[in-house]
Amino acid sequence: MSSKSTEKVGSSGRFGTRYGVVVRNRTRDIMNVRRAKHECPVCHRNNVKRVSSGVWECSKCSAKFTASAYSPLSKKDTAGATIARASQVDTEKNGE
Numbered sequence: 001m002s003s004k005s006t007e008k009v010g011s012s013g014r015f016g017t018r019y020g021v022v023v024r025n026r027t028r029d030i031m032n033v034r035r036a037k038h039e040c041p042v043c044h045r046n047n048v049k050r051v052s053s054g055v056w057e058c059s060k061c062s063a064k065f066t067a068s069a070y071s072p073l074s075k076k077d078t079a080g081a082t083i084a085r086a087s088q089v090d091t092e093k094n095g096e
Contacts, residue, residue: 038072041063041072054069
């Protein structure tokens with residue numbers, strides 16, 4: 001029977017017991033975000049994959065664009081979307 005030593009730690013299991021748990025967990029989270037499929041800003045389908053550091057490409061419409069190294073959304077973009085969503089909710093509550 002083979003062991004399931006990387007069930008919890010995922011891709012950071014390759015580090016074994018080295019580097020500390022915080023560093024391994026951060027590495028795992030970053031790699032999960034990087035490998036995930038993201039929404040294309042052109043065709044709005046979940047087909048965007050990372051080509052290289054900071055370069056992203058949609059496999060559906062072949063649109064290439066630059067963004068953050070590990071995510072096609074920068075922190076500024078996600079913060080702006082959060083603020084916009086919050087203001088939209090406030091507007092809806094005030095309108096009712």
